[in-house]
Structure formats: structure tokens, C-alpha cells
Amino acid sequence: MILEIDDDFSDEITVTNLAQSYVSILDNLKNGHGWHEDDVEAWKELLPALKTVLKWYSTDADKEIKKAKKKLK
Numbered sequence: 001m002i003l004e005i006d007d008d009f010s011d012e013i014t015v016t017n018l019a020q021s022y023v024s025i026l027d028n029l030k031n032g033h034g035w036h037e038d039d040v041e042a043w044k045e046l047l048p049a050l051k052t053v054l055k056w057y058s059t060d061a062d063k064e065i066k067k068a069k070k071k072l073k
Helices: 007-031 037-057 061-072
Strands: none
Touching: 007 037, 007 061, 037 061
């Protein structure tokens, strides 16, 4: 089966997943959940990179992050 989706929809999926990943990692870092202490620094380094990539796909990355935060709660 071949599923075809347009570029706008695939960008929307990417934006949503990047924002959710950013918020989830940030939340886990704040709450100290889910990672070995040796890995925390790597996750902290990943956050700015995720935000940079999110900005490639969205004209308002901060708005997308806020929407993802609302969904997390």
C-alpha cells in the first residue's frame, strides 16, 4: 500500500513531534526522571538542537512548544 501525503501535512507532523520531544525531554530533566545521571549532559545539549530544527519547519517554534506543553499537562 502506498500512502501519499502532501508536504504541508508532513511538515505539520514533524513540527508536532519535534515540539513534543523538546517538551518531554525538558520536563524529564526538570523532574529528574528517566535518565542515568551520566546521560543528563547529552540531553541538555540536545535541547537547543531540537529547537533549531523545529525552527526550520515552523515560523513560530515558541508557539509550537507552548502547544506541546499544554498537551503534556
